[in-house]
Amino acid sequence: MDRRRTENNEEALAQGRPTLKTLAFMTGLGVTTVSRALKDAPEIGAETRRRVQLVAKQIGYRPNRAGVRLRTGRTNVISLVLNTEREIMSFVSDIIYGVSEVIADTPYHLIVTPYSRSQDPLDPIRYLVETGSADGVIISRTQPNDPRARYMLEHGIPFATHGRTDMGLVHPYHDFDNYAFAVEAVRRLAGIGRRRLALLSPPVGLTYHSHTVNGFADALSEVGASEIPFNTVSIDHTIEQIRSRTAQVMRREDRPDGFVSSAAAATLAIVAGIEDAGLKLGRDVDVVSKQSSDLLHLFRTELLVVNENFRLAGSELARSVLGWIGGAAPGTLQSLSVPSEVLAYRRSLD
Amino acid sequence: MDRRRTENNEEALAQGRPTLKTLAFMTGLGVTTVSRALKDAPEIGAETRRRVQLVAKQIGYRPNRAGVRLRTGRTNVISLVLNTEREIMSFVSDIIYGVSEVIADTPYHLIVTPYSRSQDPLDPIRYLVETGSADGVIISRTQPNDPRARYMLEHGIPFATHGRTDMGLVHPYHDFDNYAFAVEAVRRLAGIGRRRLALLSPPVGLTYHSHTVNGFADALSEVGASEIPFNTVSIDHTIEQIRSRTAQVMRREDRPDGFVSSAAAATLAIVAGIEDAGLKLGRDVDVVSKQSSDLLHLFRTELLVVNENFRLAGSELARSVLGWIGGAAPGTLQSLSVPSEVLAYRRSLD
């Protein structure tokens, strides 16, 4: 160890937060060697490697994110892109917690990138890509022909979509099988004698709208039930809109005797509308609803529910993005969540 | 412009993303000048300043976050620290959206830093401070003597708490006036003839537990009603625990004829418990509940509610943190949200 190095780095010990320089001084090695020793590079002696790593742990060395990011371009950031007006409430927290679980023991941070109704959904994606603010992106409200997915594929940034696309392009996704949900829901309603069914679907334009609608239609013809059109509202509408539209349709002669609802909050509105029309849930009409937290049975015990686990979705999406970043083939990072069976609380499963 | 500079920076134009160097080359100025021109430094000529800013806008220059962060230590990041198990659902999304609104037109990013039941709540705070990962922090589940607030004050990192502390230390906060909530709730119940009241409180240990309990107690003596002890459960307990405990207490001789509930989800459980005991809401017992989204009246129209706006809380918290970062005095960045009056849906306000 020559005199010059000692002098130059004397101050390294005085610093608040340890850097590679600090470690280099303490171990008597060069900064380069320390850097490589910490990441288990093969050309560093086994003994040296262990010594460096020990000292690093001892003094609580943590790589400076800005340094790494500046040098390598890697941000160690995953961005979750959310619509601040339209996303379902519990959806958001559950997804976040799911993502958090997975990235907890990685160097990744989770940033939330919001966009509002007024904005082009592509805006936040462009921002992320242009500023290189994230290594991976998670988006929801996925469309069959999704410009965001296309854009990210073109720009080579790893991402995962919550929901599938239908563009002939392959990318990681996690989706709930909404086709199966609709099919099971209709079968169940038919099983308890319901014949005239209405569907409160996801908003038109999102991929899972057509999945749901297709499952609903296919199951209708399978069981020989008929559809009461209910497509002037979707789960994106307000509680009040859904409620009054439900009341309206329930006052008609050919009112539905069964509902399939794609969201729990919307189900509250449907039930309110049913009761506004002076009808009774479980007697005049049955409702099968998705829910993400186990609360609907407290609301009305007559409700039939199917659980959707958003926390799982968050975890799967995070795993997919990290996988892609890590070099896995995008096609291997796709998963589909199978709906739970239709659950009843008052009525026994028949 | 000498020959050397031209040669050195020729490549600046070939780059993907523009940097100060790119701008310097395009304008024929030095990097330093460009940097200062962009931040309206006084020693740059007005004409030059405008020219640089124009070109910067034209080519879509965005400062490299890693560069800034490495040089200045400023991260342009606000961290929202969340408990992944105990936080109330809608709370999380609303807070996030509230924060997002405020930081939308700032350079700040929002990162979510989770911690789990098993962890010391101080862990994520230590991590943030030690790694310098954020310029400001927002925490919730605030305690009267909060080690996290103390730690951050000691380490000089700006933060805001959702809920107040009681340590004689001054820091920014936003809080909902839970004392006033409890008082109004009790007065309302007393106003409709309820005399034996039970409180489902926030978990012991959090500051707003005592606020709520104090308001409840003070109002009880004010209206001359009595308390039916209900403190073996809190809103942190599971739906099932609250439900069965409610059913249990409702089967007793001296059962409560009124409930004050500090959370909407818990209220569902209370009502279920009441009905489990064969009693009827609005006839045998009334319930006043806080809610953050306007859904409880769909659940049971007899419920009395007080609205708490978490989105507002998020905005206020973000404003506070940014204010502190910007140099404002912490004492001026405190706000208290006044509860809405107790709202009824079936019964008219008397």
Next chain:
DNA sequence: TTGGCAATCTGTAACGTTTCAGTATATTGA
């Protein structure tokens, strides 16, 4: 002995930014 080679380690440069300590030019006061 020499050349070659593997095994370890090292200094320098660069990522993009801001700060420090200037330098050149024009302007002012006497």
Next chain:
DNA sequence: TCAATATACTGAAACGTTACAGATTGCCAA
């Protein structure tokens, strides 16, 4: 006219990291 000063700009260094292109050592084959 000269010095002093204000105005407008500049290069170099530094933040912490990693990649590149060596450098040193010891060992072995020829």
